[in-house]
Amino acid sequence: MSLRQDFRHGGRIGRAEFVQSVRGYVRDTRRLIGLAVAVLFFGGNLLFLLPAIYVLGRSARSVTTIPYFEPAATLLPVGLFLLAALRTMERLGSVDTEDLLLTTVHPRAVVVGLITAEIGRLLLWFGIPLVAIAGAFAVGLGSPSLLLTAGIVVFPIVCCTAIWGYAVGIGGLRVLRRLPTVRRVLKVGGILALIGIVILSQVAARFLVTGTVSIEALLSLISFAPLIDYLALGFVGTPVSATATPMAAVVLVTWLGLTPVGLAVAERQATALWFTDDPVGTNTTDRSSEAAVSSGGFSPPQPFSWTKAGRIAWGYLLRAVRHPQEFSHLLMLVFLVGPMAGTFFQGSSGDQFSLLFAGVGVLFGVYLSGATFGLNPLGDDRPQLPLVLLTETTPQTFLRGRVLAGLAVGLPFGILVPLASIVVGTRPLYGITFATVGAGFSLLAALFALGLGCAYPIYEERELWGAETVAPSTLVLIAYSVVVMGGTVIGLGITWFGLTGNLVVTGILVGGLGVYLLPTVGLPILSYWYSQRRYRRYVLD
Amino acid sequence: MPSTTDSVAIEAIDLTKRYGSETALDRISLSIPTGTVYGFLGPNGAGKTTTMRLLTGLSTPTSGEARISGTPVDDRRALVPHVGYLPETPPLYEEFSAREQLEYVADLRDIPTETAQSRIDSHLDRFELVDDAGKRISSYSKGMKQKTAFIQSVLHDPDVLFLDEPTSGLDPRAARTIRQSISEFADAGTTVFLSTHILPVVEEVADRVGVLFEGRLVAEGTPDELKARAETGAGGTLEDAFLAVTSDVDVAAGAAAEGEE
Numbered sequence: 001m002s003l004r005q006d007f008r009h010g011g012r013i014g015r016a017e018f019v020q021s022v023r024g025y026v027r028d029t030r031r032l033i034g035l036a037v038a039v040l041f042f043g044g045n046l047l048f049l050l051p052a053i054y055v056l057g058r059s060a061r062s063v064t065t066i067p068y069f070e071p072a073a074t075l076l077p078v079g080l081f082l083l084a085a086l087r088t089m090e091r092l093g094s095v096d097t098e099d100l101l102l103t104t105v106h107p108r109a110v111v112v113g114l115i116t117a118e119i120g121r122l123l124l125w126f127g128i129p130l131v132a133i134a135g136a137f138a139v140g141l142g143s144p145s146l147l148l149t150a151g152i153v154v155f156p157i158v159c160c161t162a163i164w165g166y167a168v169g170i171g172g173l174r175v176l177r178r179l180p181t182v183r184r185v186l187k188v189g190g191i192l193a194l195i196g197i198v199i200l201s202q203v204a205a206r207f208l209v210t211g212t213v214s215i216e217a218l219l220s221l222i223s224f225a226p227l228i229d230y231l232a233l234g235f236v237g238t239p240v241s242a243t244a245t246p247m248a249a250v251v252l253v254t255w256l257g258l259t260p261v262g263l264a265v266a267e268r269q270a271t272a273l274w275f276t277d278d279p280v281g282t283n284t285t286d287r288s289s290e291a292a293v294s295s296g297g298f299s300p301p302q303p304f305s306w307t308k309a310g311r312i313a314w315g316y317l318l319r320a321v322r323h324p325q326e327f328s329h330l331l332m333l334v335f336l337v338g339p340m341a342g343t344f345f346q347g348s349s350g351d352q353f354s355l356l357f358a359g360v361g362v363l364f365g366v367y368l369s370g371a372t373f374g375l376n377p378l379g380d381d382r383p384q385l386p387l388v389l390l391t392e393t394t395p396q397t398f399l400r401g402r403v404l405a406g407l408a409v410g411l412p413f414g415i416l417v418p419l420a421s422i423v424v425g426t427r428p429l430y431g432i433t434f435a436t437v438g439a440g441f442s443l444l445a446a447l448f449a450l451g452l453g454c455a456y457p458i459y460e461e462r463e464l465w466g467a468e469t470v471a472p473s474t475l476v477l478i479a480y481s482v483v484v485m486g487g488t489v490i491g492l493g494i495t496w497f498g499l500t501g502n503l504v505v506t507g508i509l510v511g512g513l514g515v516y517l518l519p520t521v522g523l524p525i526l527s528y529w530y531s532q533r534r535y536r537r538y539v540l541d
Numbered sequence: 542m543p544s545t546t547d548s549v550a551i552e553a554i555d556l557t558k559r560y561g562s563e564t565a566l567d568r569i570s571l572s573i574p575t576g577t578v579y580g581f582l583g584p585n586g587a588g589k590t591t592t593m594r595l596l597t598g599l600s601t602p603t604s605g606e607a608r609i610s611g612t613p614v615d616d617r618r619a620l621v622p623h624v625g626y627l628p629e630t631p632p633l634y635e636e637f638s639a640r641e642q643l644e645y646v647a648d649l650r651d652i653p654t655e656t657a658q659s660r661i662d663s664h665l666d667r668f669e670l671v672d673d674a675g676k677r678i679s680s681y682s683k684g685m686k687q688k689t690a691f692i693q694s695v696l697h698d699p700d701v702l703f704l705d706e707p708t709s710g711l712d713p714r715a716a717r718t719i720r721q722s723i724s725e726f727a728d729a730g731t732t733v734f735l736s737t738h739i740l741p742v743v744e745e746v747a748d749r750v751g752v753l754f755e756g757r758l759v760a761e762g763t764p765d766e767l768k769a770r771a772e773t774g775a776g777g778t779l780e781d782a783f784l785a786v787t788s789d790v791d792v793a794a795g796a797a798a799e800g801e802e
Contacts, residue, residue, distance in 0.1 A: 293675045298637070298644035308648065315645055319636035322677070386599060387632040387693070390621050391649040536617075540599045541560075 006109040013101065013113025018120040030456070034475060046129050050136040057140020062240050063232045071219035073231040077157050084118070084165020085172065092118060092166065093173045093273065107271045111263070115166050119158060143238035150234035156255035163259055167266035174273050194331070226251050292322070304404075308393060312401025316373055317408060326380075329471040330371060332481065333364075354425035359492050361417020362438035366488045367481070369410030369442035373402045374449030375472035375480060377531065378457035378538065382470070385540060395535030399450055399528070406446040414438030430499055437495050444524040445484045451527025452476055454534040487520055549611075550575040550701050550732035551596060556605035558591050558756075565591045567756040568605065573734070573749070575610075575700075578727045580747030580764070581736040582783055587753040589736045590629065593703050596734065597626045610700045625699035629706045631690030635679035639670055639689045642678060643696060650697045657696070664692040668718060683710035691719060701732045708742055720746055744779045752786050760786040 026032055060066050092114055095101060101110050131147065138146035176182060230251035235241045299305070300314035320326045373380075377399070381388050388398060418426070418434035426434075456476050461469060494516070497503045551573040558566040566588045573579045583589045594600035596607055598614040607614045610623045633642055640661065647657030665671045668688040678686060687710055695702060704723070708716040723733050723746050737743060743750060743764070750767050752760040760767055760782075768782045 292677045292680070294638040294641055294677070295675060296640075298641040298648070311645075311648055315634070315637075318641075319634055322636040383630065384632040384634065386597075386626055386628045387646065387649075389599060389617065390597060390624060390626055391646070392621055392651045393649040394618070539601050540594055541601075 003108075006106050007112055009105040009109035010112025010116060013095075013105070013110060014116025014120065017095070017113060017117035021117065021121055022124070030473065030475075037475075042129070046132060050132060053133050053136040054140040057137040057142075060137075060141055060240050063235050063242050064228075066240075068219065069231070070223040070228050073228040074222050074224040076154075076231070077161050077227065080158060080161035081165045081168075083122075084162045085169040086165075087118065088166045088169025089172050089176075093170060098274065102274060107274065108263075108267045111166070111267050111270050115162050115266070118166075119162050122158070122162075138238075141238055141240065145237050146235065149236050149238075153231060153234035156252065156259070160255045160259045160262060163262035163266055167262050167269050170266060170269040170273055174269065177273070230255075304408075309397050309400035309404055312393075312398055313404035313408060316401060316405035320373070320405075325469045327372065328469050329375070329477060330368070332477050333367060333371070354421045355430065355496075357424060358418035358421035358426050358431060358434045361421070362414050362434055362441065362492060363485065363488055365410040365412070365414025365417065365438050366441040366445045367410070367484055368413060369406045370445035370447075370449030370484060371406075371477070371480060372409045373405045374446055375453040375476055376458055376470060377402055377450055377453050378534065379453075379459050379470045379472070382457075382459045385538065389535075389538065395538075396532055399531055399535065402450060403443070403446040403528075406449070407442055410442045410446070411439060414442045433495060433499060434492070437491060441488050441491060444520065445488075447524035447528040448484065449480055449527075450531035451524075451529075452480055454531040483523075490516060491520065548575055549573065549608075550577070551579070551607075551609055551734060553596065553607040554605055556592070556595055556607055557603050558588070558595060558600070559603045564756050566595070566602075569753075569756075569758050571607075571751065571758075573732060575732055576727055576730050577748045578723060578733045578735060578746050580743035580750040581734060581753065582738075582740070582743060582750060583736075583753035584787055587787075588756045589753055590705060592753065593626070593628075593705055593734065593736060597624055597703055599626075622697065623700040624703060625694035625697065625701070626703045627690050627694040627705060627707055629709070631686050631693075633678050633686055633690055633693070636677060638675050638677055639665065639681075639685075639692075640674040642689060643693060646693050647696055652697055660696055661692070664696070667722075668692060668715065684712055684715050687711055688715055688719075691722070695722070695726065699731065701734065702726060703734045703736075705736045706738065707735070708737065708739055716742070740778070740780045740783060750779070752783060754787045 024031075025035060056067070063069060095110065095114060098110075101113075134147055134150055135144075138144050138150075176186070226247045229245045229248040232242050233244055233248050233252070236244070298311075298315070300311045304310040304314040378385075381398070389395075415435045415438055418431045418438055421434075422428050422431035453472060453476060456473050458470060458473050494503070494513070503509060549572055551571055553569055553571040556566055556569040556571075557564070569588075569592060571579075581589055581592070591600065595602050596609065596614060598617050598620050601615065609620060612619045612623055614620055634645075637645065643661045643665075644657065647654075647661065652660070662671075665674050668691070670685065670688060670692075673681070673685060678689065681689070687707065691704075691707055694704070702723075707719050707723075711719065720742060723735065727733055727746075727748075733746075735743065735747065747764060749762065750760075750764050751758055752767070760770060762770065764779050764782075767786070768777050768779065770782070770786070
């Protein structure tokens with residue numbers, strides 16, 4: 001097959017993949033609502049940003065005086081390269097119709113198609129805001145042609161970094177295939193690294209805000225002159241245009257030269273990945289399940305064995321431990337705990353430390369009690385609903401099983417951490433009270449999650465953090481996080497004020513507590529009732 | 542042993558199911574005596590799975606009603622002891638082993654532990670799953686999953702057994718075991734509602750056959766009656782009869798005749 005033919009096939013594949021993605025984005029009302037929320041949120045921010053960009057364009061006197069232009073010139077290709085590599089490792093390593101494509105066209109065409117589609121998706125998500133920003137700047141500068149010249153200059157960077165990112169990503173997948181232990185370590189390490197990055201970002205932000213570290217000094221370290229010279233070519237024909245340097249031409253030739261080389265490397269890597277088997281003895285997920293054997297039958301330990309709901313809870317726990325990808329959605333917690341942990345490690349000392357320790361434990365436990373098994377019950381049970389709905393066991397028992405399974409995960413944090421904080425200095429009364437409050441809130445969170453999850457079930461499997469799983473809706477996760485975290489923090493605050501004797505019983509206080517407690521207790525009960533109703537009336541239409 | 546004493550195990554009167562403007566099932570009426578193996582045939586998209594879901598209470602009809610062993614299908618709690626259902630996609634927990642799955646289901650069905658153990662052991666042995674009973678279901682072949690799901694659906698000795706393509710993906714030996722099991726359950730008084738595309742299976746085990754086409758029951762009777770109606774001749778098979786009664790011309794003629802009446 002000729003190169004031209006491969007590119008033609010690649011274009012067709014890219015277009016098909018891109019169209020498939022776009023149709024996926026707007027497939028149903030739920031996704032459209034999600035998109036609308038995102039557009040409203042980010043679009044609103046962008047609208048407020050554009051006037052500032054316009055003013056920036058008007059005030060620009062030279063390329064080098066444009067704020068953050070120099071580090072951006074370096075960060076742009078590096079960021080695009082990393083994005084492409086990570087996206088490839090995450091989901092572009094294969095294509096849904098791989099068997100069809102690989103028996104129909106040359107692998108090069110598949111590589112070209114996948115990269116083309118990815119560039120298309122990149123442009124779809126980031127293109128509009130970037131064009132808006134560049135446009136506002138260009139109008140401010142008085143040179144609308146900037147949009148065209150900047151596009152021409154950036155295009156080789158996008159192509160080259162996308163191709164090399166893909167090649168490196170596929171290479172990474174090949175390495176991980178040969179070293180399954182490293183893959184497992186990386187999965188855990190990746191999550192820990194993510195938590196670390198979130199925490200460090202909080203610490204770094206504080207240093208930047210307090211002026212301990214200069215952001216300009218940091219960014220100047222990563223500025224690379226040849227890349228700055230090259231990106232400055234985009235300003236040709238504008239009032240801030242600088243003389244083109246030979247170095248800029250060298251960089252351009254480098255981008256252009258590296259692109260076909262990268263494509264050849266990507267093709268070789270992809271061919272090696274797609275047309276070779278896993279090395280014998282590697283322990284992939286499927287094979288581990290093949291090898292896994294359970295010695296006995298279904299025998300839950302005490303206290304789970306005491307009740308049917310307990311036995312069902314044990315079933316949920318057992319299956320989740322055997323298929324931990326079901327917990328992928330809990331990674332959302334990283335983004336909630338990270339900032340808190342950052343504050344926690346920096347701003348506390350002595351009594352504060354132990355009390356914050358107890359509070360964070362309660363928050364963590366409460367969150368997990370509902371989020372672990374409660375946020376998508378109908379979606380989780382969907383494949384087994386013909387069984388679940390046609391047994392003598394009532395839906396209430398199944399739901400109580402979910403509650404118990406959630407509590408089994410959350411309560412150890414919600415109760416044991418406050419009690420453990422006594423060892424590091426929390427007064428026993430405070431620790432015990434926090435543990436009691438934690439237990440109560442955990443139950444409420446578990447009940448609340450069920451109704452919320454039943455109101456907005458997700459049935460389709462999707463890839464989340466590298467695992468195919470039926471994860472709860474992001475909107476449900478966010479709503480749950482906001483309500484539960486917010487409610488628990490307020491509750492802990494009230495508890496703290498009560499313990500330290502700062503609450504004076506007045507009419508306003510009693511009224512305020514009533515206003516707080518009514519939804520805090522009422523909403524979970526209502527939510528649980530709703531989930532029962534949904535299960536009882538559920539039909540497979 | 543099934544508990545029913547009703548002479549009619551499955552009764553449906555004018556069952557209709559519409560999805561918006563599309564009619565999936567159009568006034569289906571059935572009256573299937575206890576102990577019958579009822580072969581339910583129809584081309585893809587004819588409405589067979591919809592019918593089974595309506596008869597098991599997993600879906601609600603737009604109009605019409607149905608009873609299983611005298612129990613209205615909308616009374617799910619009263620219905621569940623009477624029915625066993627094996628959908629086309631086996632409802633199994635991939636992370637369980639077969640034994641764990643079956644013991645779990647036995648618990649959900651309130652089957653006493655000793656009875657459950659005895660039945661599970663017996664079925665596992667019969668379906669040659671004993672050696673693999675401890676392995677995770679995710680590692681099973683399609684046939685092993687199907688066999689596990691079949692055992693699961695009969696574990697509580699239901700009065701009426703709904704089977705949606707039960708022999709799909711099975712090797713000849715396992716398929717024969719299922720066919721024999723169906724006959725044995727029927728002999729013991731269980732009514733079997735069998736939906737399949739494998740017509741020789743229906744021909745072998747079914748007492749009566751219903752043919753669904755475009756949401757309507759276009760033919761019903763014993764396999765021999767069906768073959769005779771389709772005028773397939775002495776050497777005709779159920780496949781010939783099926784093709785004859787589900788051809789558009791034939792159905793249109795039947796509908797026209799009904800209209801004239």
